[in-house]
Amino acid sequence: MARACDLPDIHGHFGSYGGVFVAETLFTALEELLIQYDRYRNDADFQMEYANELKSYVGRPSPIYHAKRLSAHLGGAQILLKREDLNHTGAHKINNAIGQALLAKNMGKSRIIAETGAGQHGVASATVAARYGMECTVYMGSEDMKRQEPNVYRMRLLGATVVPVDSGSKTLKDALNEAMRDWVTNVENTFYIIGTVAGPHPYPMMVRDFQAIIGREAKLQMQEEYGRQPDKLIACVGGGSNAIGLFFPYLEDKNVDMIGVEAAGLGIESGKHAATLLTGKPGVLHGNRTYLIQDEDGQIIETHSISAGLDYPGVGPEHAWLKDTNRAQYVGVTDDEALAAFHMLCRYEGIIPALESSHALAYAAKISPTLDKEKLLLVNLSGRGDKDIDTVSQATGTIF
Numbered sequence: 001m002a003r004a005c006d007l008p009d010i011h012g013h014f015g016s017y018g019g020v021f022v023a024e025t026l027f028t029a030l031e032e033l034l035i036q037y038d039r040y041r042n043d044a045d046f047q048m049e050y051a052n053e054l055k056s057y058v059g060r061p062s063p064i065y066h067a068k069r070l071s072a073h074l075g076g077a078q079i080l081l082k083r084e085d086l087n088h089t090g091a092h093k094i095n096n097a098i099g100q101a102l103l104a105k106n107m108g109k110s111r112i113i114a115e116t117g118a119g120q121h122g123v124a125s126a127t128v129a130a131r132y133g134m135e136c137t138v139y140m141g142s143e144d145m146k147r148q149e150p151n152v153y154r155m156r157l158l159g160a161t162v163v164p165v166d167s168g169s170k171t172l173k174d175a176l177n178e179a180m181r182d183w184v185t186n187v188e189n190t191f192y193i194i195g196t197v198a199g200p201h202p203y204p205m206m207v208r209d210f211q212a213i214i215g216r217e218a219k220l221q222m223q224e225e226y227g228r229q230p231d232k233l234i235a236c237v238g239g240g241s242n243a244i245g246l247f248f249p250y251l252e253d254k255n256v257d258m259i260g261v262e263a264a265g266l267g268i269e270s271g272k273h274a275a276t277l278l279t280g281k282p283g284v285l286h287g288n289r290t291y292l293i294q295d296e297d298g299q300i301i302e303t304h305s306i307s308a309g310l311d312y313p314g315v316g317p318e319h320a321w322l323k324d325t326n327r328a329q330y331v332g333v334t335d336d337e338a339l340a341a342f343h344m345l346c347r348y349e350g351i352i353p354a355l356e357s358s359h360a361l362a363y364a365a366k367i368s369p370t371l372d373k374e375k376l377l378l379v380n381l382s383g384r385g386d387k388d389i390d391t392v393s394q395a396t397g398t399i400f
């Protein structure tokens with residue numbers, strides 16, 4: 001069997017997942033991307049420039065922080081946080097956006113496009129477009145634009161054109177179709193930045209490689225600061241990019257458990273959730289084969305999560321494979337559990353976490369009391385929660 005860290009194969013397969021399922025018109029664009037990415041991922045100058053950007057623009061390395069008061073309160077295993085919330089723009093998404101924008105620049109593309117649901121990936125794309133002096137168009141469902149107004153304004157401040165998409169359900173999947181259409185038409189000068197480990201090959205591999213800086217740093221920092229590696233890695237899973245970024249460098253470290261936390265929304269039984277790996281079945285969506293939340297006829301079912309970034313009916317194909325091979329374990333955390341963890345981190349550590357990241361925290365808080373005090377749980381704090389305070393105040397009120 002292939003070693004986990006050697007995947008995907010040359011066709012982009014992680015076991016039976018991944019691959020390239022697109023219209024013929026997109027093949028040329030993907031082929032060009034694959035060849036160029038293959039060239040630059042092995043290019044010392046490119047990697048050096050990427051590393052410099054992460055340092056001077058993003059603010060890496062992000063520290064590992066020991067949440068001592070929270071750990072003492074829970075009374076069990078120690079909770080450590082990988083502070084992706086401290087990155088420029090407040091989340092891990094910038095690691096990938098910078099990498100793809102640099103690739104675009106090296107490929108001689110003058111224009112980038114992106115699709116966005118909650119607006120976080122749109123903001124990261126608009127940010128790097130401004131940074132490198134590129135034109136930027138972001139496709140966004142008109143329904144999402146209403147729900148995420150501050151992010152639409154941020155993108156416009158950064159100089160991006162935000163195009164409302166009025167087809168279908170007017171949300172993320174419709175925006176994605178529009179972005180694909182734009183790419184096919186303008187491939188000559190345009191680079192399409194995908195925001196998570198989804199889409200056709202080579203995107204799941206490429207996005208993972210850019211996010212793997214999280215796990216590589218963590219490995220060094222754990223050795224230096226704690227003299228050993230954590231017992232468990234815990235990260236939330238929407239498309240799965242922050243989770244695979246932390247997990248990937250640890251895949252061959254068999255003593256390190258990996259736990260991906262999906263959004264169980266109002267509870268798995270309610271049907272209103274986004275727990276793809278827990279409840280979905282394999283199928284094809286957005287150019288790759290993976291687990292999907294679908295009905296008997298293969299129709300995608302609408303998902304729900306209090307956190308917009310986890311509200312996606314698919315998941316990266318590498319996670320599908322890690323689940324089937326039992327290398328990683330996947331669990332669900334409800335809206336209410338995530339909210340409780342959100343408040344706990346605010347009060348015990350003075351850190352306002354993103355609602356997405358609060359899902360990972362909630363699971364750590366759940367298992368910590370059952371574990372020995374010497375055990376180390378490394379939680380990926382994928383983003384900061386400033387963007388979520390309105391959602392939180394609507395859900396819990398303003399009185400504590």
Ligand SMILES: *Cc1c(COP(=O)(O)O)cnc(C)c1O
Pocket residue numbers: 091092093120195196197236237238239240241242243309310354356357382383384
């Ligand atoms: C977008 C987002 C996520 C979910 O995306 P992944 O690809 O699963 O990492 C998680 N946390 C934050 C803060 C996000 O913005």
